[in-house]
Amino acid sequence: MGNRFLISFSYEGTNFHGYQKQGKLRTVQKEIEIVLKKINNNQTITIYAVSRTDKKVHALNQFAHFDLKINIKPDKLKRAMNTYLPEDIYIKTVKIVPADFYARYRAKKKEYEYIIETGEYDLFQRNYIYYFPHKLNIYQIKKALKQLKGEHDFTSFVSAEETRENKIRTIYKASVKKKKTLIYFNFQGNGFLKYQIRNMIGTLLMVGLGKKKPEDIKVILENKDRRSANKTANPEGLYLKNIWFD
């Protein structure tokens, strides 16, 4: 009896210590599991998400699956979850999937966005956009992004805390666009490692400032050494935007 559910949800990362459960800290996983336990007659439920976003990083569309033994329709489950969840998490869709659907393994493409303000400080954006008030050469950044596209060993851009051995990933799309004083980076790939995007952004900003050349990216990748890249960009500009399944 019961069903496996796949949910999509958004959250504002500001007041979370990231997605994943960590003891008593306030995390997205913990808040959702507290609510599901309530709905599931006080029986503990574990949820399995696709991406582990870090502290203060946002999600527009995160996905997770879990099993419920009780019978409940997707629409009713969505309503119940949103009723009990805190206001910085919102369940967008709920659907029943086959009992062997494992969300993380079925995810074939992930999209992240990173937003930067280069103009005037706006306090309303302090938790949502990285404030970096410098003139950036977008043309040079575009050339650097081309070096990141494709299949690479991303060791130089990965946190020492990353536990996964294999650092080879494929980036399908790496783009940047400017709208007035805002800069939007967009990355699509088969997967991203811990701090990978924020470390790539940190280095891309150095390229934009003229402190690194676009060609340096190739060398940094080849070095396979975190010390050859620049420092990690702030979390508040990063959004898990979408996930596609096969």
Next chain:
Amino acid sequence: MGNRFLISFSYEGTNFHGYQKQGKLRTVQKEIEIVLKKINNNQTITIYAVSRTDKKVHALNQFAHFDLKINIKPDKLKRAMNTYLPEDIYIKTVKIVPADFYARYRAKKKEYEYIIETGEYDLFQRNYIYYFPHKLNIYQIKKALKQLKGEHDFTSFVSAEETRENKIRTIYKASVKKKKTLIYFNFQGNGFLKYQIRNMIGTLLMVGLGKKKPEDIKVILENKDRRSANKTANPEGLYLKNIWFD
């Protein structure tokens, strides 16, 4: 010795009990005065703002004046204030004004904006835009706004808590525009009374839903009775946008 300063500042109203000091409650005035006391060698400073915004209402450009006996340049004062202020208040400009410049009496025009989301719920906007997922007839709202323009006794749209006797004010501009599912109201006038804009919005939304006619506005104004208008719209959609001085 010393100078009178005029500051412009923005704040996110979410975590404030409004602008004005109220005992131990966290208010914008209180936070700014705490910081000025620190800068002013521990001597208390009172600031005099132009508008008293309510709990959860935002300001893009609020203004206030105050006197400092110490000698400090405007640029340095701005930097010092922003260093000590909490992150939901930001000082935008600081300038020295004549010793008899009283900001509230010199303000000749104030502008407020009210933003509504009529489409999909977006948790990132929950503190910044009023969520009202209904189809609104903008054409009818525009007709109603015309009735509000000009000089009127706004008693029907004013909170019982308003202490000012004279309820006559002039609205120079009252407009609405739609951008996709967002609705932006803009009001400019010589002054607005407590809850006046939120009460006007509450009634304008009823016009947009077809539950009131544009012509009803005229009758409501003539009634001079708060009960003839509709309920107060939420604070999170309201912004004090600008103030002009003579």
